[in-house]
Amino acid sequence: xxxxxxxxxxxxxxxxxxxxxxxxxxxxxxxxxIVMADGQSSGRGAKWVSSFVVRKVISLLAEGxxxxxxxxxxxxxxxxxxxxxxxxxxxxxSVDMSTRTLVITRNNPAPVxxxxxxxxxxxxxxxxxxxxxxDTRPLITELPLQTGMTVVVFTDGIVHAGSRDGRVMEAxxxxxxxxEDGDPTAQEITDSLLEHAIKLDQGRPVDDTSVxxxxxxxxxxxNMVRRMxxxxxxxx
Amino acid sequence: xxxxxxxxxxxxxxxxxxxxxxxxxxxxxxxxxIVMADGQSSGRGAKWVSSFVVRKVISLLAEGxxxxxxxxxxxxxxxxxxxxxxxxxxxxxSVDMSTRTLVITRNNPAPVxxxxxxxxxxxxxxxxxxxxxxDTRPLITELPLQTGMTVVVFTDGIVHAGSRDGRVMEAxxxxxxxxEDGDPTAQEITDSLLEHAIKLDQGRPVDDTSVxxxxxxxxxxxNMVRRMxxxxxxxx
Numbered sequence: 001x002x003x004x005x006x007x008x009x010x011x012x013x014x015x016x017x018x019x020x021x022x023x024x025x026x027x028x029x030x031x032x033x034i035v036m037a038d039g040q041s042s043g044r045g046a047k048w049v050s051s052f053v054v055r056k057v058i059s060l061l062a063e064g065x066x067x068x069x070x071x072x073x074x075x076x077x078x079x080x081x082x083x084x085x086x087x088x089x090x091x092x093x094s095v096d097m098s099t100r101t102l103v104i105t106r107n108n109p110a111p112v113x114x115x116x117x118x119x120x121x122x123x124x125x126x127x128x129x130x131x132x133x134x135d136t137r138p139l140i141t142e143l144p145l146q147t148g149m150t151v152v153v154f155t156d157g158i159v160h161a162g163s164r165d166g167r168v169m170e171a172x173x174x175x176x177x178x179x180e181d182g183d184p185t186a187q188e189i190t191d192s193l194l195e196h197a198i199k200l201d202q203g204r205p206v207d208d209t210s211v212x213x214x215x216x217x218x219x220x221x222x223n224m225v226r227r228m229x230x231x232x233x234x235x236x
Numbered sequence: 237x238x239x240x241x242x243x244x245x246x247x248x249x250x251x252x253x254x255x256x257x258x259x260x261x262x263x264x265x266x267x268x269x270i271v272m273a274d275g276q277s278s279g280r281g282a283k284w285v286s287s288f289v290v291r292k293v294i295s296l297l298a299e300g301x302x303x304x305x306x307x308x309x310x311x312x313x314x315x316x317x318x319x320x321x322x323x324x325x326x327x328x329x330s331v332d333m334s335t336r337t338l339v340i341t342r343n344n345p346a347p348v349x350x351x352x353x354x355x356x357x358x359x360x361x362x363x364x365x366x367x368x369x370x371d372t373r374p375l376i377t378e379l380p381l382q383t384g385m386t387v388v389v390f391t392d393g394i395v396h397a398g399s400r401d402g403r404v405m406e407a408x409x410x411x412x413x414x415x416e417d418g419d420p421t422a423q424e425i426t427d428s429l430l431e432h433a434i435k436l437d438q439g440r441p442v443d444d445t446s447v448x449x450x451x452x453x454x455x456x457x458x459n460m461v462r463r464m465x466x467x468x469x470x471x472x
Contacts (some may be wrong), residue, residue: 001469001470002467002469002470003466003467003468004465004467004468004472005464005465005466005467005468006464006465006466007462007463007464008335008461008462008463009281009461009462009463010459010460010461010462011460017266017269022464023260023261023262024257024259024260024369024464024466026257026287027257028263028287030253031467031468038410040454051262051264051298055298059291059295062287062291071416074448092238094469095468095470097470137462140337145470154279157330163387163424183307184354190463191461191463194461197457203459204472205459219260220469221467222244222439223246223434223439224247224469224471225244225246225427225469226243226244226245226246226466226468226469227242227243227244227245227427227465227466227467228242228243228260228464228465228466228467229240229241229242229243229422229423229425229463229464229465230239230240230241230242230243230256230260230268230270230462230463231239231240231241231457231462231464231465232239232240232267232268232331232462233237233238233326233456233457233460233461234237234238234239234331234381236445
């Protein structure tokens, strides 16, 4: 089988820097982790916070620390650094090849969408961001990797899309229609969701918005080639 | 304009772990860096070495350290850790938005291919791997970002492709024909080069092989959306 991971990111309208940070790192015992943080407020301050949290997490994961412990450490480090005055949401999505599981770690009020084929579940138990309280713990969901699995994680740019005009984005309904349209790639999922959010915001995103999709497909890759593609638009 | 970066990686035939490590990281002052290391020998030992070098470099880049200084520090750290007995090749490719330049850092005997439109130059001045000598310095090439630019970087799996049968892979000739075929994406370039190498090795790569391509295209991305896609084949 093959795991596909896609990320699509857009900045808040007229903002120079996204306050969201997303990084992917190889796990020392096999597999990958993708780490996403959204720093409180927007612009450079928010970017500092989200980078701080993501770097803390990836440096710990790279040493073999488990996801839950890495999330707790990042929360404690931000709490200590900013005296509990600054928060960030944090999500970690890991393909752990030592256990052959998918590990979903969540310190984010925004839900995570988890689908098996076209059957979508919301992981929406109450969850707090990191950095505000001592001893903040993430919610963790661990599942055996299986084909047909789709996980979608996003920052609150998706939750607030359309809010300028009192509209609401139903991410689960959107995902349902994308999945029913056939066999979308991970990138088709993130692009469709982000595009829908930007449309609800009439082309001027109300917030930094990042969407991650992970799919487990039955595809057999010739020669087991791993691939990564990044595209970075540059303003003039 | 848009910067496209693609990576394609294959393992040595019948090897469980690739000794090559490639990671992408956001630069704190804007832009991206992609860091590639190939650890001496193969399998788990080589993986340890290449991870060690890449992690050292990305943690320094994340703090705003310049590429050349990060490469020197990684060399010194490996030299200290392994008493000069273990080497790794190292390449860093950075899109630095604070200077609007492309920075190519090389501690690798394998050349780097640099093309402007279809005109290919080889960066092949003698360069040593990191970790064996005190004060190892990288070769650095810094160029203003411009559309039509293509850079291709690879580990020695490409250099040695075909060697089992006394054949030689001419990476620059391959790149020339790919570029002349039209307007390839970065992923088309890395996939073609890797595929060609695996074919020369008759489907059984003689070494871990990683290829990175970076292209600067005139494409204008709608809403300045950033994208990343990763695919990870999983054996049964």
